C-alpha cells in the first residue's frame with residue numbers, strides 16, 4: 001500500500017465517524033452554509049494579488065513536522081494582507097496535523113479559502129461549505145472519473161468552487177465541466193518525488209478555458225515567472241513559508257521579491 005492508499009483507507013473510517021457525530025442538517029445550519037462564496041477564478045486572475053495560494057501546513061507525510069508552533073489566525077492574516085490570491089488550509093488531522101477548526105479560524109480573511117483534504121464523500125462537501133470554505137479539492141489520483149463528475153456537480157450546487165488536481169496525462173480525462181480550476185501537482189503523492197516540469201509538460205494539454213495552477217515544490221520567484229510563461233495563473237505554496245519561524249513574514253518577503261522579478265521582465 002502506498003501512502004495515498006493508507007490515507008484514503010483512514011479517511012473512509014474518519015468520514016463514517018463524522019457522519020455519526022454531526023448530521024447533514026446540522027451542517028446546513030452552520031454559520032457559513034448559506035453565505036455567498038468568493039470566486040476562486042476571479043481572485044486568481046486579479047491584478048492586485050500575487051497569484052499565490054498560500055498554504056497553512058503543520059506537517060506532512062513526506063516532510064514530518066514542518067512548523068507546529070504558529071497561530072493559524074496570525075499566519076493566514078499575514079498571507080491575505082500581503083497579497084495571497086487564496087489561502088489553503090490543510091484539514092486532515094492524522095497525516096497533516098490540521099483541523100476544521102483551522103479552517104474556521106481562517107475565515108476572518110477576505111480571500112477564498114481552499115479546504116485541503118482528501119474528499120471522497122458528499123458529506124465532506126457540505127462540511128466544507130459549513131466551515132467557511134470557498135473551494136474544495138478533488139484529487140484525480142484517488143477518485144474515478146465518475147466520482148469526480150458527481151462530487152464536482154454537487155459542490156457547484158451548494159456554491160463551492162472546484163479545484164481538480166492532476167499529476168499525469170491519464171488524469172487529464174478527469175477534467176469535466178464543473179471543474180473551475182485545474183491544478184498540476186508537481187509532487188507524486190505515491191512516491192513524493194517533486195518536479196516542476198510536470199506542470200510545464202501538462203500545461204498545453206489542459207483544455208482552454210480552465211484556469212491553471214501549479215502545486216508543490218515551488219520555492220523561488222524565478223520558477224513562478226517560468227510557470228507564468230507557460231500559462232499558469234496560480235501557484236500553491238506551503239513549505240517554503242511554513243518552514244520559516246514566521247511564515248507570514250516569509251510570505252511578505254517572497255511577495256516583494258516576486259514583484260521585483262516581475263518588473264525586471266517588462
Ligand SMILES: O=P(O)(O)OC[C@@H](O)[C@@H](O)c1c[nH]c2ccccc12
Pocket residue numbers: 055057116117139165185215216217218236237238239240
Ligand atoms: O509545501 P509545498 O511543496 O509548497 O506544497 C503545497 C501543496 O501543493 C501540497 O501541500 C499539496 C498539493 N496537493 C495536495 C494534496 C493533499 C495534501 C497536500 C497537497
